[in-house]
Amino acid sequence: xxxxxxxxxxxxxxxxxxxxSEAVETTAATxxxxxxxxxxxxxxxxxxxxxxxVIKVAVDQVMVDFSTPxxxxxxxxxxxxxxxx
Amino acid sequence: MTVRVQSEDFDMGAELKLxxxxxxxxxxxxxxxxxxxxxxxDLLALELEHYPGMTQAALADLETKAFARWDLSxxxxxxxxxxxxxxxxxxxxxxxxxxxRDAFEAAQYLMDFLKTDAPFWKKEHLKSGTRxxxxxxxxxxxxxxW
Numbered sequence: 001x002x003x004x005x006x007x008x009x010x011x012x013x014x015x016x017x018x019x020x021s022e023a024v025e026t027t028a029a030t031x032x033x034x035x036x037x038x039x040x041x042x043x044x045x046x047x048x049x050x051x052x053x054v055i056k057v058a059v060d061q062v063m064v065d066f067s068t069p070x071x072x073x074x075x076x077x078x079x080x081x082x083x084x085x
Numbered sequence: 086m087t088v089r090v091q092s093e094d095f096d097m098g099a100e101l102k103l104x105x106x107x108x109x110x111x112x113x114x115x116x117x118x119x120x121x122x123x124x125x126x127d128l129l130a131l132e133l134e135h136y137p138g139m140t141q142a143a144l145a146d147l148e149t150k151a152f153a154r155w156d157l158s159x160x161x162x163x164x165x166x167x168x169x170x171x172x173x174x175x176x177x178x179x180x181x182x183x184x185x186r187d188a189f190e191a192a193q194y195l196m197d198f199l200k201t202d203a204p205f206w207k208k209e210h211l212k213s214g215t216r217x218x219x220x221x222x223x224x225x226x227x228x229x230x231w
Contacts, residue, residue, distance in 0.1 A: 008136070010134060010136055010204070010206060011134055011206035011208070011217055012217045058136070058139060058204070061136070061138050061139040061142060063202075075138070077136060077139070079136070079204065079206065080206060080217065080219075080220075081201065081219070081220035082200075082201055082202065082203060082204055082205055082206065082220065083200070083205060083206055083207045083218045083219070083220050083221075084133075084135075084164065084176070084199055084200055084201075084203040084204070084205030084206075084207075085119050085175070085176060085196060085199050085200040085203075085205075085224075
């Protein structure tokens with residue numbers, strides 16, 4: 001079953017992919033599967049998601065692991081490690 | 086507990102005064118402010134991006150955890166976003182308590198977690214171009230003591 005997600009990108013991920021957010025129709029069951037799906041779409045996604053050690057993810061605004069299920073999720077955000085303060 | 090995420094500057098003195106105004110249970114106020122620093126003489130501005138939906142909640146969550154752990158009377162976090170010039174205030178944290186120890190420790194705890202757990206990203210605008218600031222290993226290590 002496919003779900004519609006609002007996928008957001010911040011900092012250099014936003015710059016590399018070229019949009020700050022987009023609606024994504026996906027059958028991905030987990031964050032990992034969503035990343036694979038996006039990376040397979042176009043070169044700019046593949047480049048952005050090349051090194052997952054420098055990418056964090058939040059599902060519905062809570063930081064999670066890549067193995068987190070997407071069931072019931074509305075918003076998925078990808079971003080580099082935070083540098084506040 | 087107060088969290089403010091804003092582009093405008095703030096008056097730290099006025100904020101600290103407000104924090105303890107009308108309270109007779111506060112014996113100690115500890116504050117920290119972070120400023121835009123130029124290490125190389127090459128920095129034109131620092132741009133801060135954040136995740137509007139998540140930032141406020143992430144900072145409030147840190148305050149809740151600090152309140153659970155220390156005996157705090159009041160707590161304030163102000164964090165700016167947007168393009169900031171060298172020397173500008175980026176953010177401030179203030180903690181108030183009956184005694185200094187709780188206020189000192191809670192302020193350090195909030196700063197250590199804020200650096201790596203609040204959704205802010207810094208981009209340096211240099212004379213030679215732009216560069217995203219990478220998370221410092223020292224910042225991820227700093228959290229471990231708590």
